[in-house]
Structure formats: C-alpha cells, structure tokens
Amino acid sequence: MKLFVLLCSFVLCAYAGVRLLDGDWLMVALWFVGAAVIHDLVLLPLYAAADRALVKGAGRRRRWVNHVRVPAALSGLLLLVWFPLITGRVSERYAGVAGLSADGYAVRWLIVTAVLFGGSAVVFAVRGGRKRPAADG
Numbered sequence: 001m002k003l004f005v006l007l008c009s010f011v012l013c014a015y016a017g018v019r020l021l022d023g024d025w026l027m028v029a030l031w032f033v034g035a036a037v038i039h040d041l042v043l044l045p046l047y048a049a050a051d052r053a054l055v056k057g058a059g060r061r062r063r064w065v066n067h068v069r070v071p072a073a074l075s076g077l078l079l080l081v082w083f084p085l086i087t088g089r090v091s092e093r094y095a096g097v098a099g100l101s102a103d104g105y106a107v108r109w110l111i112v113t114a115v116l117f118g119g120s121a122v123v124f125a126v127r128g129g130r131k132r133p134a135a136d137g
Helices: 002-022 025-058 065-087 091-098 105-130
Strands: none
Touching: 002 025, 025 065, 065 091, 065 105
C-alpha cells in the first residue's frame, strides 16, 4: 500500500511538472535556478550572520535564543512565500485572477508576526517562572 501511494505521488508530481513546464519552460527553469542561487548566496549568509549575532548577544544567558529564532524563522518564511502580495507588487494581477482584493496582506503579516513573537514571549515567561530557584533568606 505504501509503495502504491508513493508511486501515485510520483505520478502526480510528474503531471504537475509537465503542466508547469508546458508554457514558458525557460522562465520556470530560470526562476528555480535564480531562487536557489539567491538563497545560497544572499539569504543563507544573511540569516546565518543574524543568528550568530543573536547567540553572541545572548552571552551566557542563551535560554531565550530559541524563543526569538522560531518566530523569526516562521515570520521570515511567511514573508518569503507571500512577498509579492505583502509588498503589493501583484495586487491588480491577483485581483484579476483570484477575484479577491490583495489589500491587507502586509498588515496581516505584521499581525501574525506580532502574535508569533508574543506567544513565544508568553511561553518563555511561563518556562522562566517555573524554573526560578527559591530566594535565600
């Protein structure tokens, strides 16, 4: 059964690839290569340097570092996926194709980012409150 599901997923991926490359295959291939190059040569060094600065800035108190890493990574991923709509670069095209307005994506992304960091701060506070040692005297 697992082999059947795996084969079906390969068939579905092949079909999607054929449909994707049916129109403008050169631009699709260029987009994939460009995305890989931009990620590896620009984005990876940027977020690696930001993470290294975060860890160095934390010093010996590194308990809170993951409480910044996780929401920042999720927020960055959402920004990367929805970048054209967040920046409003494809608002007219999106409205024509989807029949929906592209207004408000930037505000929603900021709200989701604030909720992610706020939730992480609450988790950090709860964990920190439970682990405090008893005061002497």
